[in-house]
Amino acid sequence: MIALGLEGSANKLGIGLISHPSPTSPPIILANLRHTYISPPGAGFLPKDTAAHHRAWVIRLIKRCLQQSSLRPSDIACIAFTKGPGMGAPLTAVAVAARTVALLWDKPLIPVNHCVGHIEMGRAITGAENPVVLYVSGGNTQVIAYSCQRYRIFGEALDIAVGNCLDRFARTLAISNDPAPGYNIEQLAKRGKRLLDLPYTVKGMDASFSGILAAVDALAGRVLAEEESKRLRDEESGELVTVEDLCFSLQETVFAMLVEITERAMAHVGSQQVLIVGGVGCNERLQEMMGLMAKERGGSVYATDERFCIDNGIMIAHAGLLAFESGVKDGLDDSTCTQRFRTDAVHIKWRD
Amino acid sequence: MTLTTAAVTTAHTLPPPFTSPTSPPLDLRVQGAESLLYKTTLLTPSLPCALKYRPPKAYRHATLDRRLTKARLLAEARVLVRCRRDGVTVPGVLGADWETGWIALEWVEGRTVREVLDGVYHVREHRDAQSAEEKEGKEGIEGIEKQLLGLMRKVGVAVGKLHSVGVCHGDLTTSNLMLRPRKKKRTTHPGHDAAEAAEAAEADIAMEALRDAQAQEPEPEQELDGDVVLIDFGLANQTVQDEDKAVDLYVLERAFGSTHPQAEHLFQEVLNAYGENYKAGQTVLRKLDQVRMRGRKKSMLG
Numbered sequence: 001m002i003a004l005g006l007e008g009s010a011n012k013l014g015i016g017l018i019s020h021p022s023p024t025s026p027p028i029i030l031a032n033l034r035h036t037y038i039s040p041p042g043a044g045f046l047p048k049d050t051a052a053h054h055r056a057w058v059i060r061l062i063k064r065c066l067q068q069s070s071l072r073p074s075d076i077a078c079i080a081f082t083k084g085p086g087m088g089a090p091l092t093a094v095a096v097a098a099r100t101v102a103l104l105w106d107k108p109l110i111p112v113n114h115c116v117g118h119i120e121m122g123r124a125i126t127g128a129e130n131p132v133v134l135y136v137s138g139g140n141t142q143v144i145a146y147s148c149q150r151y152r153i154f155g156e157a158l159d160i161a162v163g164n165c166l167d168r169f170a171r172t173l174a175i176s177n178d179p180a181p182g183y184n185i186e187q188l189a190k191r192g193k194r195l196l197d198l199p200y201t202v203k204g205m206d207a208s209f210s211g212i213l214a215a216v217d218a219l220a221g222r223v224l225a226e227e228e229s230k231r232l233r234d235e236e237s238g239e240l241v242t243v244e245d246l247c248f249s250l251q252e253t254v255f256a257m258l259v260e261i262t263e264r265a266m267a268h269v270g271s272q273q274v275l276i277v278g279g280v281g282c283n284e285r286l287q288e289m290m291g292l293m294a295k296e297r298g299g300s301v302y303a304t305d306e307r308f309c310i311d312n313g314i315m316i317a318h319a320g321l322l323a324f325e326s327g328v329k330d331g332l333d334d335s336t337c338t339q340r341f342r343t344d345a346v347h348i349k350w351r352d
Numbered sequence: 353m354t355l356t357t358a359a360v361t362t363a364h365t366l367p368p369p370f371t372s373p374t375s376p377p378l379d380l381r382v383q384g385a386e387s388l389l390y391k392t393t394l395l396t397p398s399l400p401c402a403l404k405y406r407p408p409k410a411y412r413h414a415t416l417d418r419r420l421t422k423a424r425l426l427a428e429a430r431v432l433v434r435c436r437r438d439g440v441t442v443p444g445v446l447g448a449d450w451e452t453g454w455i456a457l458e459w460v461e462g463r464t465v466r467e468v469l470d471g472v473y474h475v476r477e478h479r480d481a482q483s484a485e486e487k488e489g490k491e492g493i494e495g496i497e498k499q500l501l502g503l504m505r506k507v508g509v510a511v512g513k514l515h516s517v518g519v520c521h522g523d524l525t526t527s528n529l530m531l532r533p534r535k536k537k538r539t540t541h542p543g544h545d546a547a548e549a550a551e552a553a554e555a556d557i558a559m560e561a562l563r564d565a566q567a568q569e570p571e572p573e574q575e576l577d578g579d580v581v582l583i584d585f586g587l588a589n590q591t592v593q594d595e596d597k598a599v600d601l602y603v604l605e606r607a608f609g610s611t612h613p614q615a616e617h618l619f620q621e622v623l624n625a626y627g628e629n630y631k632a633g634q635t636v637l638r639k640l641d642q643v644r645m646r647g648r649k650k651s652m653l654g
């Protein structure tokens with residue numbers, strides 16, 4: 001069976017085609033296209049502009065997917081779309097497109113939870129069977145483990161998501177949002193050396209990032225001060241603290257927190273596998289740190305690259321098809337979107 | 353499901369004095385979240401002790417790692433002593449070194465609440481499978497659930513007591529609550545006032561531990577009938593804020609719901625007992641409502 005997936009919960013529009021040849025063989029990716037709305041340096045993406053971007057590109061991307069895979073609409077079994085969570089206007093823009101296509105081609109329409117899409121795609125690509133999942137993106141920070149047909153949230157951000165913390169710091173620094181603010185912070189961090197003291201806030205398996213953001217923003221103000229005499233200096237060496245040092249310190253601190261809460265969940269549920277999904281999961285330093293932790297526990301880390309970590313249509317197609325195959329029926333009548341849609345609200349019918 | 357034990361691949365070298373060939377044998381029991389927990393003895397061969405060692409974390413920047421290890425070990429030692437003084441049921445501190453990262457605690461017999469619940473629900477699933485015994489099984493379950501409600505009450509009372517002395521745990525999960533079986537022969541000291549109890553507590557740790565060591569293993573049925581002991585205070589802080597206390601309950605509630613979905617309906621009893629036994633509990637419970645709303649209604653985007 002083949003499914004078309006449409007994703008547009010944030011600034012990435014993703015369209016994908018996936019095939020599940022049989023229950024035992026791995027899925028085949030037939031097309032996976034993405035177009036990203038990039039806001040100017042110093043600014044975040046606004047819902048209205050992002051929705052306009054998605055509307056402008058969605059038809060083109062669907063057509064290209066069909067061309068690339070040499071498929072006709074009659075080959076497709078169902079249309080899957082992101083129901084939530086995400087930003088209202090972009091979600092709705094893509095849902096309307098999905099509904100239109102479903103009516104046009106007379107296909108069942110399957111709503112998908114964005115977070116479940118990430119998890120299922122991560123499992124399919126890496127082969128991790130029952131891992132503890134760290135889901136980290138611009139909008140979400142969750143430590144998840146599966147039990148009794150639900151992805152249960154063990155830990156999460158108590159305030160802002162870790163990706164949001166990184167993105168907002170990129171705005172403070174007014175660095176480019178192309179290809180992604182987090183990516184550019186990662187490149188700067190590679191050249192940082194000094195670890196500055198930042199708040200480290202972990203509560204059990206939960207974490208808080210807004211205090212760190214405020215602290216690093218304040219430091220940035222001093223690093224970027226106009227007058228050199230006012231700029232922040234290293235206490236020991238007397239050297240000027242750099243933007244690179246700030247990015248380095250921010251990453252080292254927030255990633256240590258993420259690895260720690262993940263490790264706590266692993267100890268608690270007795271698991272040795274960890275899977276990282278979501279946009280922040282592309283970060284190589286985070287993957288490296290997680291790998292070191294997992295190794296000490298006698299396990300290993302599973303991660304995917306940019307194609308699957310960053311929001312994409314294929315994961316929506318995949319999770320939608322899993323649901324469809326397990327008997328989830330056409331949802332045209334209530335093909336609505338919701339900005340808040342908890343990962344643990346979904347009944348995972350396709351797993352024991 | 354048990355906690356990871358045998359799967360530790362990296363061999364950790366403990367700091368002195370535990371490296372001495374004459375020191376008592378160390379038996380690695382649990383690889384916790386941040387620490388390795390050994391059962392050993394201290395001072396005398398009959399005084400069992402839980403040695404908790406926080407090895408350096410390779411993933412963490414060395415400076416940050418040292419800062420955190422020291423802060424947590426100190427927090428744990430301070431808070432445990434304080435709790436002991438104020439009558440909260442926790443293991444006593446036998447020794448610690450925050451530079452090298454170890455703390456020696458009184459050994460607590462029994463199992464974690466997490467293991468107890470897993471045990472109960474494992475039995476339950478097993479019984480459900482046997483349709484012939486269904487009726488009997490169900491009655492048995494109701495009986496167990498009644499006992500479990502008692503356990504929930506004890507958890508609520510214990511957390512309330514902790515909060516009443518101005519301490520937040522910071523990592524309340526069922527892995528960090530132990531159920532210590534009651535010993536029949538055990539003598540208690542009723543009528544102590546707080547100050548007396550404080551002094552007695554310090555002096556008593558060793559004696560109590562000795563008595564524990566001599567106590568026999570409990571029968572499984574008796575096991576739900578014990579004292580709840582709070583452990584793992586590395587993230588604890590001393591606070592007067594209702595908000596912090598509410599977050600403590602929120603963390604426990606979610607840990608409970610995600611780890612023991614079959615027992616989720618029992619959790620309310622923890623809150624009931626908390627509210628009934630801790631004077632300021634009602635205020636904290638109201639705050640908990642707010643914290644919950646924040647968690648659920650939190651925007652998924654920033």
Ligand SMILES: Nc1ncnc2c1ncn2[C@@H]1O[C@H](COP(=O)(O)OP(=O)(O)OP(=O)(O)O)[C@@H](O)[C@H]1O
Pocket residue numbers: 267382383384385386387388389402404443457458459460461464523527528583584585586587
């Ligand atoms: N005093 C004790 N007596 C007996 N068993 C103990 C004792 N303390 C801890 N344990 C056991 O060891 C496990 C791990 O201990 P603990 O929770 O203190 O460490 P941790 O979770 O690694 O700590 P942290 O979260 O501070 O890094 C507990 O879940 C419990 O099973």
Ligand SMILES: [Mg+2]
Pocket residue numbers: 384385527528584
């Ligand atoms: Mg613990």
